[in-house]
């Protein structure tokens with residue numbers, strides 16, 4: 001297969017083994033990881049703690065080298081100096097010198113990243129506005145909440161107007177409002193054609209904003225694709241609420257399904273297939289009771305994710 005445009009991120013058979021501790025025990029953090037991320041994509045790298053997400057990101061930004069395999073970022077080695085200027089990075093737990101103000105810190109970051117002196121002020125103002133930190137721009141970061149620090153971290157990652165933005169667990173420690181704001185920032189980046197690669201163990205984050213996701217478990221990429229491809233449209237179960245049942249019919253219905261909950265004069269049933277739905281309907285008709293709700297439940301990313309983790313544990 002020939003590709004005219006090389007992807008922004010490409011890894012081929014990427015492996016990383018750490019040796020740690022007194023006995024230099026081997027930890028295989030990444031195994032044969034192959035991934036392409038195209039220009040303009042928002043890609044969510046999802047996996048439980050210890051799956052290898054941070055290791056992969058450290059390789060992408062050239063902080064560590066793979067044990068074997070290949071990695072190319074923007075068509076070159078991540079160690080290439082020119083490539084580094086086109087990447088923005090937010091580490092997992094950013095730390096800032098707490099006596100600086102956001103404005104001072106971003107001025108410093110802008111200068112260090114080589115932005116011409118006359119443009120620094122405009123750039124810093126733009127970033128403070130983007131992450132909604134204008135009001136706190138001149139307060140010392142001492143005592144800032146996790147959410148505020150995270151926003152400063154994002155601003156810093158965007159200081160050089162990078163083509164590729166890499167965020168390691170950007171939603172970590174944020175409250176729902178903070179997460180919503182961060183999602184909006186990521187959506188804004190996508191609208192401006194940026195490629196965004198972020199890791200998370202929070203599934204709802206990727207469901208809302210990603211073009212594609214990759215699921216990594218124990219250093220292996222177990223699946224990649226659009227969420228709509230990963231999660232088939234198939235119905236997992238149907239939730240039926242029945243009203244106006246007498247005791248006798250309620251007992252009959254409770255035997256049809258494995259899951260039933262009583263609440264007042266309602267019976268809440270979960271059935272697994274069409275056949276069971278038909279049986280419930282027939283009994284309800286006979287009982288002259290009423291179905292007040294019938295809700296098909298599709299597979300969620302959470303169901304999928306948990307199933308893959310269980311599979312990996314069995315191996």
Ligand SMILES: Nc1ncnc2c1ncn2[C@@H]1O[C@H](COP(=O)(O)OP(=O)(O)O)[C@@H](O)[C@H]1O
Nearest residue numbers: 018020027029048049050051052053054055056
């Ligand atoms: N510097 C290191 N030395 C030894 N082992 C490490 C090092 N960094 C990570 N690991 C191990 O590699 C695995 C993957 O870790 P990491 O990439 O941090 O996962 P994640 O970010 O998905 O939580 C874990 O088992 C972790 O303990």
Ligand SMILES: [Mg+2]
Nearest residue numbers: 053054055092
């Ligand atoms: Mg991590």
